[in-house]
Amino acid sequence: MLGGVFHAAVLFLVAAGLQLVFGVQKILNLACGSFYALGAYAGVSAVSWALAAGAPPPIFPLVLVGAGLGLALVGPVIERLLRTIYDRDESFQLLLTFALVLMFEDVIRFVWGTAPHQLSSAYLVYGQLRVGGLVIPVYNLVVIAAGGAIAALMGFLLARTRFGRIVRATAENRGMAEAMGVDVSRVYVRVFTLGVALGTVGGALVIPATAAVNEMGIDLIVEAFAVVVIGGLGSMRGAVAGALIVGIMRAVAVATYPEVEMLAIYVVVIAVLVLRPAGLFAKAAA
Amino acid sequence: MITNRRTFIKVLAGAAAATGARLDVAPALAQAAPVRIGVLAAKAGVTAPVGESGLRGTQFAVDRINAAGGIAGRKVELAVEEESNPKDTVERFRKLALQTKAEVITGGISTAVGLAVGPVSEELKALWLAWDATTQKGVEETIPKPRYAFRSVDNEAEAVMASILTARQLKGKVKTVAGINNDYSYGRDNWAAFLAIMKKFGMNVTPVVELWPKLGETNFTSHVAALQQAKPDLVFSSFWSGDAPILMKQAHAAGLTQGTKFVLTTAGGVHESMKKAFTPEGAIMGYNSLYFEAPNASPLLREFSKWHQERFKEWPNYESDHAYFTIVAYKAAVEKASKAAGGKWPTTEQTVEALEGIEVESLSGRRGYRSDHIMEASYYQGVTTHKNRHDFVTIDPVEVMSTKQIQKPSGTGLYDWINSWSV
Numbered sequence: 001m002l003g004g005v006f007h008a009a010v011l012f013l014v015a016a017g018l019q020l021v022f023g024v025q026k027i028l029n030l031a032c033g034s035f036y037a038l039g040a041y042a043g044v045s046a047v048s049w050a051l052a053a054g055a056p057p058p059i060f061p062l063v064l065v066g067a068g069l070g071l072a073l074v075g076p077v078i079e080r081l082l083r084t085i086y087d088r089d090e091s092f093q094l095l096l097t098f099a100l101v102l103m104f105e106d107v108i109r110f111v112w113g114t115a116p117h118q119l120s121s122a123y124l125v126y127g128q129l130r131v132g133g134l135v136i137p138v139y140n141l142v143v144i145a146a147g148g149a150i151a152a153l154m155g156f157l158l159a160r161t162r163f164g165r166i167v168r169a170t171a172e173n174r175g176m177a178e179a180m181g182v183d184v185s186r187v188y189v190r191v192f193t194l195g196v197a198l199g200t201v202g203g204a205l206v207i208p209a210t211a212a213v214n215e216m217g218i219d220l221i222v223e224a225f226a227v228v229v230i231g232g233l234g235s236m237r238g239a240v241a242g243a244l245i246v247g248i249m250r251a252v253a254v255a256t257y258p259e260v261e262m263l264a265i266y267v268v269v270i271a272v273l274v275l276r277p278a279g280l281f282a283k284a285a286a
Numbered sequence: 287m288i289t290n291r292r293t294f295i296k297v298l299a300g301a302a303a304a305t306g307a308r309l310d311v312a313p314a315l316a317q318a319a320p321v322r323i324g325v326l327a328a329k330a331g332v333t334a335p336v337g338e339s340g341l342r343g344t345q346f347a348v349d350r351i352n353a354a355g356g357i358a359g360r361k362v363e364l365a366v367e368e369e370s371n372p373k374d375t376v377e378r379f380r381k382l383a384l385q386t387k388a389e390v391i392t393g394g395i396s397t398a399v400g401l402a403v404g405p406v407s408e409e410l411k412a413l414w415l416a417w418d419a420t421t422q423k424g425v426e427e428t429i430p431k432p433r434y435a436f437r438s439v440d441n442e443a444e445a446v447m448a449s450i451l452t453a454r455q456l457k458g459k460v461k462t463v464a465g466i467n468n469d470y471s472y473g474r475d476n477w478a479a480f481l482a483i484m485k486k487f488g489m490n491v492t493p494v495v496e497l498w499p500k501l502g503e504t505n506f507t508s509h510v511a512a513l514q515q516a517k518p519d520l521v522f523s524s525f526w527s528g529d530a531p532i533l534m535k536q537a538h539a540a541g542l543t544q545g546t547k548f549v550l551t552t553a554g555g556v557h558e559s560m561k562k563a564f565t566p567e568g569a570i571m572g573y574n575s576l577y578f579e580a581p582n583a584s585p586l587l588r589e590f591s592k593w594h595q596e597r598f599k600e601w602p603n604y605e606s607d608h609a610y611f612t613i614v615a616y617k618a619a620v621e622k623a624s625k626a627a628g629g630k631w632p633t634t635e636q637t638v639e640a641l642e643g644i645e646v647e648s649l650s651g652r653r654g655y656r657s658d659h660i661m662e663a664s665y666y667q668g669v670t671t672h673k674n675r676h677d678f679v680t681i682d683p684v685e686v687m688s689t690k691q692i693q694k695p696s697g698t699g700l701y702d703w704i705n706s707w708s709v
Contacts, residue, residue: 116556215330
């Protein structure tokens with residue numbers, strides 16, 4: 001079960017990026033998985049560099065978050081590119097953002113090569129916890145806590161701050177927001193960069209527990225879409241619920257009947273599409 | 287400047303003679319024109335590192351061949367195309383055969399691609415020497431008696447060898463086993479072969495859990511939890527890509543590497559990622575056909591390992607060997623057939639005949655093609671150790687088995703063959 005929540009925490013970060021960007025900019029950003037992969041590779045490089053420079057190992061999660069946030073600087077550049085398709089058909093969005101996925105794959109191959117990249121010993125820096133007969137790496141709990149904290153922070157940011165009110169207003173009615181004096185292009189840049197940061201920080205945070213491989217983003221895009229369908233497109237609460245459902249469903253399937261691991265998720269997706277086509281939290285738009 | 291009629295005629299005659307002479311030497315020049323070798327190499331996705339490794343072995347082979355004067359006097363030129371999905375790869379294979387006019391095409395890793403390329407190679411009568419990509423089940427149906435396609439070693443050879451080593455070393459020491467293998471033919475074939483061989487050796491093991499994550503999965507926390515729950519004495523995995531180190535890292539973090547034995551048939555494919563920090567000593571680990579620190583390493587392997595380390599800052603793995611082998615086998619076959627044809631460049635049919643039963647020195651030692659177009663090689667597996675100069679595990683002792691021992695003979699079913707063993 002905890003394995004499922006760990007997976008859900010990572011999935012939430014990527015799906016939240018997807019949700020935020022869709023909710024505000026109405027862009028279906030397939031490249032959210034690429035930001036996750038980029039974050040993972042940058043995380044490996046940043047921590048390796050920091051440790052080689054003599055940084056104490058326990059601070060590595062801060063280095064990872066720093067690397068993820070630093071990498072989010074690609075956000076404004078990509079957003080500039082996306083401006084050309086804001087008012088065009090969704091198929092253009094999918095084509096352009098899928099092109100970005102392929103380009104980022106090549107960028108990763110060019111910079112980091114094709115072999116898996118990893119941090120070999122960071123995972124156990126915080127030790128293990130024994131609960132009953134199970135051994136749980138404490139770092140898994142750190143990632144879960146970070147996912148929860150980021151979800152809470154996003155909730156606070158969107159619901160309680162001036163920036164959040166502007167973002168919600170823009171998402172609700174772009175024209176009206178613009179008429180009220182909101183600089184929509186600036187909001188778009190910030191929202192997209194925030195969406196990128198969610199992905200890159202997610203990728204960076206997960207890396208001590210896994211290895212960075214080029215295709216890691218592609219798989220997550222598919223799962224992130226399942227999360228979005230279950231939770232409801234554009235809803236942040238939906239992203240949390242969807243990620244938890246997908247993560248836990250997978251863990252339960254693996255523990256009980258491993259053959260249906262992937263099937264289980266898509267049965268839920270189909271059930272939601274049939275019974276509640278707009279998703280579980282469709283009304284609570286970002 | 288031509289000053290008079292006589293001089294003009296002389297010049298004209300000279301030019302005609304030169305042209306004539308040039309026409310005379312044309313066939314010889316054509317003979318010395320470079321020989322084009324087409325290569326299909328994966329460059330994206332899970333198979334990208336394997337494709338890269340194959341390209342390195344190919345380049346090393348071609349550099350050596352060209353430095354030594356080429357193939358039957360013709361220098362080698364490579365035409366590399368990407369292996370991606372079956373449909374596109376078939377188109378690139380056609381392009382290499384028909385447009386680039388490659389004399390031979392090597393490469394191919396994915397079985398799905400192999401199943402599509404095989405029949406096209408037969409249809410076009412284009413010589414194809416696969417690196418991998420040709421698992422036994424599907425291939426037996428799509429290209430039952432290949433003429434122009436030459437296949438790789440059977441899927442299960444690694445599982446067969448690892449299972450024999452398991453039986454030798456752990457008989458009576460394991461009662462329950464668990465499998466975690468990718469959910470496609472390679473993973474399923476290997477697990478089935480392992481269980482069959484356990485039965486043959488009278489190991490009396492009970493499978494307690496079978497896990498089938500998809501290829502490319504990067505999070506095994508739920509799978510590791512399922513393994514913890516099932517408490518097997520031994521975990522068998524045929525993971526060969528980035529998933530192998532991820533599984534071991536997460537298994538180690540969950541305390542699963544203490545007390546549980548691991549059999550990792552193909553993790554040697556990503557051996558540098560199998561760090562000591564999380565890969566235990568005492569696991570059975572396979573390197574397919576190339577072990578970079580083989581105790582009996584030939585001068586050729588030593589030279590290649592050095593070249594590979596200097597150029598890529600990595601130690602080589604098996605796909606370099608398969609790729610190197612296909613090129614040197616082709617060279618040897620052409621030269622053999624050419625000699626038989628009185629020095630002429632051989633036809634594809636003559637080369638095919640020369641390839642059947644050929645044996646050459648490759649990076650992993652001497653290896654060849656059987657008359658049924660299936661590769662032979664030596665496989666390297668052993669018990670993992672931390673006693674080395676690297677930050678990743680190596681094996682000691684190193685066991686070497688020929689595919690003559692671990693691959694079913696021509697015309698026999700895998701399980702009939704296993705059942706026929708006297709153990």
